Amino acid sequence: SQKIEQNSEALNIQEGKTATLTCNYTNYSPAYLQWYRQDPGRGPVFLLLIRENEKEKRKERLKVTFDTTLKQSLFHITASQPADSATYLCALRSNTGKLIFGQGTTLQVKP
Amino acid sequence: NAGVMQNPRHLVRRRGQEARLRCSPMKGHSHVYWYRQLPEEGLKFMVYLQKENIIDESGMPKERFSAEFPKEGPSILRIQQVVRGDSAAYFCASSPDEDSYNEQFFGPGTRLTVL
Numbered sequence: 001s002q003k004i005e006q007n008s009e010a011l012n013i014q015e016g017k018t019a020t021l022t023c024n025y026t027n028y029s030p031a032y033l034q035w036y037r038q039d040p041g042r043g044p045v046f047l048l049l050i051r052e053n054e055k056e057k058r059k060e061r062l063k064v065t066f067d068t069t070l071k072q073s074l075f076h077i078t079a080s081q082p083a084d085s086a087t088y089l090c091a092l093r094s095n096t097g098k099l100i101f102g103q104g105t106t107l108q109v110k111p
Numbered sequence: 112n113a114g115v116m117q118n119p120r121h122l123v124r125r126r127g128q129e130a131r132l133r134c135s136p137m138k139g140h141s142h143v144y145w146y147r148q149l150p151e152e153g154l155k156f157m158v159y160l161q162k163e164n165i166i167d168e169s170g171m172p173k174e175r176f177s178a179e180f181p182k183e184g185p186s187i188l189r190i191q192q193v194v195r196g197d198s199a200a201y202f203c204a205s206s207p208d209e210d211s212y213n214e215q216f217f218g219p220g221t222r223l224t225v226l
Binding site: 034036041042043044045046049089096097098099100101102103104 | 115142144146152153154155156159166167169170202204206213214215216217218219220
Protein backbone atom coordinates (compact mmCIF):
# COMPACT_ATOMS: atom_id res chain seq x y z
CA SER A 1 0.00 0.00 0.00
CA GLN A 2 1.03 3.62 -0.44
CA LYS A 3 3.13 4.84 2.43
CA ILE A 4 4.62 8.19 3.39
CA GLU A 5 7.17 8.53 6.15
CA GLN A 6 8.48 11.56 7.93
CA ASN A 7 10.94 11.66 10.77
CA SER A 8 8.70 11.32 13.80
CA GLU A 9 11.32 12.71 16.14
CA ALA A 10 11.07 16.41 16.87
CA LEU A 11 13.68 18.61 15.28
CA ASN A 12 15.24 21.21 17.58
CA ILE A 13 17.41 23.90 16.06
CA GLN A 14 18.82 27.29 16.97
CA GLU A 15 17.35 30.47 15.54
CA GLY A 16 19.07 31.50 12.34
CA LYS A 17 20.03 27.97 11.30
CA THR A 18 18.55 26.02 8.40
CA ALA A 19 15.97 23.36 9.25
CA THR A 20 15.78 20.34 6.93
CA LEU A 21 12.84 17.96 7.06
CA THR A 22 12.59 14.69 5.16
CA CYS A 23 9.66 12.95 3.49
CA ASN A 24 10.01 9.48 1.95
CA TYR A 25 7.34 7.55 0.11
CA THR A 26 6.89 4.03 -1.24
CA ASN A 27 4.58 2.19 -3.63
CA TYR A 28 3.59 5.35 -5.38
CA SER A 29 4.59 7.56 -8.29
CA PRO A 30 3.02 10.91 -7.52
CA ALA A 31 2.66 13.66 -10.07
CA TYR A 32 3.33 16.16 -7.32
CA LEU A 33 3.91 16.51 -3.60
CA GLN A 34 2.63 19.12 -1.16
CA TRP A 35 3.88 20.50 2.15
CA TYR A 36 1.61 21.86 4.86
CA ARG A 37 2.16 23.55 8.21
CA GLN A 38 0.01 22.73 11.23
CA ASP A 39 -0.01 24.69 14.47
CA PRO A 40 -1.45 23.17 17.68
CA GLY A 41 -5.23 23.21 17.69
CA ARG A 42 -5.49 24.38 14.09
CA GLY A 43 -6.01 22.93 10.64
CA PRO A 44 -3.13 22.43 8.19
CA VAL A 45 -2.13 25.37 6.01
CA PHE A 46 -0.73 24.85 2.52
CA LEU A 47 2.87 25.97 1.98
CA LEU A 48 4.30 24.62 -1.27
CA LEU A 49 3.60 22.22 -4.10
CA ILE A 50 6.32 20.65 -6.25
CA ARG A 51 5.68 18.70 -9.45
CA GLU A 52 7.55 15.58 -10.55
CA ASN A 53 9.33 17.46 -13.33
CA GLU A 54 10.57 20.13 -10.90
CA LYS A 55 13.70 19.39 -8.94
CA GLU A 56 13.41 22.41 -6.67
CA LYS A 57 10.84 25.02 -5.64
CA ARG A 58 11.36 28.15 -3.55
CA LYS A 59 9.09 30.53 -1.69
CA GLU A 60 10.71 33.19 0.45
CA ARG A 61 12.73 31.30 3.10
CA LEU A 62 11.27 27.94 2.10
CA LYS A 63 12.80 25.49 -0.37
CA VAL A 64 11.49 22.08 -1.40
CA THR A 65 13.28 19.44 -3.46
CA PHE A 66 11.74 16.38 -5.10
CA ASP A 67 13.81 13.35 -6.10
CA THR A 68 11.56 10.81 -7.84
CA THR A 69 14.43 8.31 -8.11
CA LEU A 70 15.05 8.30 -4.37
CA LYS A 71 11.31 8.78 -3.73
CA GLN A 72 12.13 11.59 -1.37
CA SER A 73 11.34 15.24 -0.77
CA LEU A 74 13.36 17.58 1.41
CA PHE A 75 11.86 20.70 2.98
CA HIS A 76 14.24 23.48 4.05
CA ILE A 77 13.60 26.59 6.11
CA THR A 78 16.54 28.99 5.96
CA ALA A 79 17.27 31.64 8.61
CA SER A 80 14.78 29.93 10.89
CA GLN A 81 12.80 31.92 13.44
CA PRO A 82 10.94 30.89 16.61
CA ALA A 83 7.71 31.65 14.70
CA ASP A 84 8.57 28.76 12.35
CA SER A 85 8.00 26.32 15.23
CA ALA A 86 5.16 24.03 14.15
CA THR A 87 4.45 20.58 12.74
CA TYR A 88 5.19 20.18 9.04
CA LEU A 89 3.30 17.63 6.97
CA CYS A 90 4.07 16.28 3.54
CA ALA A 91 1.26 14.91 1.43
CA LEU A 92 0.75 13.05 -1.82
CA ARG A 93 -2.41 13.27 -3.85
CA SER A 94 -3.98 10.00 -4.94
CA ASN A 95 -5.68 9.48 -8.29
CA THR A 96 -9.08 10.01 -6.69
CA GLY A 97 -8.16 13.38 -5.13
CA LYS A 98 -7.59 12.47 -1.52
CA LEU A 99 -4.38 13.53 0.20
CA ILE A 100 -2.20 10.91 1.88
CA PHE A 101 -0.28 12.56 4.70
CA GLY A 102 2.90 11.68 6.51
CA GLN A 103 2.71 11.71 10.28
CA GLY A 104 4.45 15.07 10.43
CA THR A 105 7.67 16.37 11.90
CA THR A 106 7.57 18.87 14.76
CA LEU A 107 10.08 21.68 14.45
CA GLN A 108 11.15 23.71 17.47
CA VAL A 109 13.27 26.79 16.81
CA LYS A 110 14.96 28.13 19.92
CA PRO A 111 15.89 31.80 20.26
CA ASN B 112 -13.61 35.76 1.48
CA ALA B 113 -14.32 33.48 4.43
CA GLY B 114 -12.29 30.30 4.70
CA VAL B 115 -13.57 26.82 5.37
CA MET B 116 -15.88 26.87 8.35
CA GLN B 117 -16.52 24.01 10.69
CA ASN B 118 -18.89 23.76 13.61
CA PRO B 119 -19.02 23.04 16.34
CA ARG B 120 -15.36 23.56 17.24
CA HIS B 121 -15.68 21.30 20.24
CA LEU B 122 -18.22 18.54 20.74
CA VAL B 123 -18.67 16.31 23.75
CA ARG B 124 -20.79 13.19 23.50
CA ARG B 125 -21.44 10.20 25.74
CA ARG B 126 -20.97 6.70 24.42
CA GLY B 127 -23.90 5.65 22.27
CA GLN B 128 -24.95 9.17 21.27
CA GLU B 129 -24.78 10.62 17.78
CA ALA B 130 -22.31 13.26 16.62
CA ARG B 131 -22.96 15.61 13.70
CA LEU B 132 -20.09 17.64 12.34
CA ARG B 133 -20.70 20.41 9.83
CA CYS B 134 -18.44 21.88 7.18
CA SER B 135 -19.06 24.88 4.93
CA PRO B 136 -16.47 24.98 2.12
CA MET B 137 -14.94 28.14 0.77
CA LYS B 138 -17.15 30.11 -1.58
CA GLY B 139 -17.09 28.60 -5.04
CA HIS B 140 -15.64 25.27 -3.89
CA SER B 141 -17.67 22.15 -4.58
CA HIS B 142 -15.10 19.53 -3.54
CA VAL B 143 -15.10 18.58 0.14
CA TYR B 144 -12.79 16.18 1.96
CA TRP B 145 -12.99 14.89 5.54
CA TYR B 146 -9.91 13.82 7.50
CA ARG B 147 -9.49 12.48 11.02
CA GLN B 148 -6.52 13.10 13.28
CA LEU B 149 -6.16 10.85 16.29
CA PRO B 150 -3.99 12.00 19.19
CA GLU B 151 -0.31 11.74 18.31
CA GLU B 152 -1.13 10.48 14.82
CA GLY B 153 -1.20 11.96 11.36
CA LEU B 154 -4.16 13.04 9.29
CA LYS B 155 -6.08 10.15 7.77
CA PHE B 156 -8.42 10.55 4.82
CA MET B 157 -12.02 9.56 5.39
CA VAL B 158 -14.23 10.65 2.49
CA TYR B 159 -14.29 12.88 -0.60
CA LEU B 160 -17.55 14.41 -1.77
CA GLN B 161 -18.78 16.66 -4.50
CA LYS B 162 -22.23 18.21 -4.47
CA GLU B 163 -24.70 15.36 -3.88
CA ASN B 164 -22.10 12.70 -4.76
CA ILE B 165 -19.64 10.58 -2.80
CA ILE B 166 -16.48 10.27 -4.90
CA ASP B 167 -14.23 8.27 -2.59
CA GLU B 168 -15.21 6.80 0.79
CA SER B 169 -12.32 4.38 1.09
CA GLY B 170 -11.29 5.83 4.46
CA MET B 171 -14.67 5.65 6.12
CA PRO B 172 -15.26 2.96 8.75
CA LYS B 173 -17.80 0.47 7.46
CA GLU B 174 -20.27 1.05 10.25
CA ARG B 175 -21.67 4.05 12.12
CA PHE B 176 -20.06 6.68 9.89
CA SER B 177 -21.76 8.50 7.03
CA ALA B 178 -21.24 11.72 5.10
CA GLU B 179 -23.25 13.88 2.79
CA PHE B 180 -22.87 17.10 0.84
CA PRO B 181 -26.33 18.24 -0.27
CA LYS B 182 -27.08 20.62 -3.08
CA GLU B 183 -27.82 23.31 -0.52
CA GLY B 184 -26.17 23.66 2.83
CA PRO B 185 -23.03 22.37 4.51
CA SER B 186 -21.42 18.97 4.31
CA ILE B 187 -22.27 16.76 7.27
CA LEU B 188 -20.18 13.99 8.81
CA ARG B 189 -22.39 11.84 11.01
CA ILE B 190 -21.18 9.35 13.58
CA GLN B 191 -23.81 7.14 15.15
CA GLN B 192 -23.46 5.38 18.50
CA VAL B 193 -20.11 6.98 19.26
CA VAL B 194 -17.42 5.07 21.13
CA ARG B 195 -14.36 6.34 22.99
CA GLY B 196 -12.15 5.47 20.03
CA ASP B 197 -13.99 8.07 17.95
CA SER B 198 -12.43 10.84 20.05
CA ALA B 199 -10.29 12.81 17.62
CA ALA B 200 -10.00 16.03 15.66
CA TYR B 201 -12.02 15.97 12.45
CA PHE B 202 -10.92 18.30 9.70
CA CYS B 203 -12.76 19.32 6.60
CA ALA B 204 -11.00 20.66 3.51
CA SER B 205 -12.26 22.07 0.24
CA SER B 206 -10.85 22.71 -3.21
CA PRO B 207 -12.15 24.71 -6.17
CA ASP B 208 -14.09 23.39 -9.14
CA GLU B 209 -11.69 24.41 -11.83
CA ASP B 210 -8.59 22.57 -10.75
CA SER B 211 -8.81 19.91 -8.08
CA TYR B 212 -5.08 19.34 -8.41
CA ASN B 213 -4.38 22.42 -6.37
CA GLU B 214 -3.99 22.70 -2.64
CA GLN B 215 -6.76 21.85 -0.25
CA PHE B 216 -7.98 24.52 2.15
CA PHE B 217 -8.56 23.22 5.65
CA GLY B 218 -11.01 24.33 8.29
CA PRO B 219 -10.12 24.73 11.98
CA GLY B 220 -11.43 21.29 12.84
CA THR B 221 -14.00 19.85 15.25
CA ARG B 222 -12.59 18.23 18.34
CA LEU B 223 -14.83 15.36 19.38
CA THR B 224 -14.57 13.97 22.88
CA VAL B 225 -16.49 10.84 23.78
CA LEU B 226 -17.00 10.29 27.48
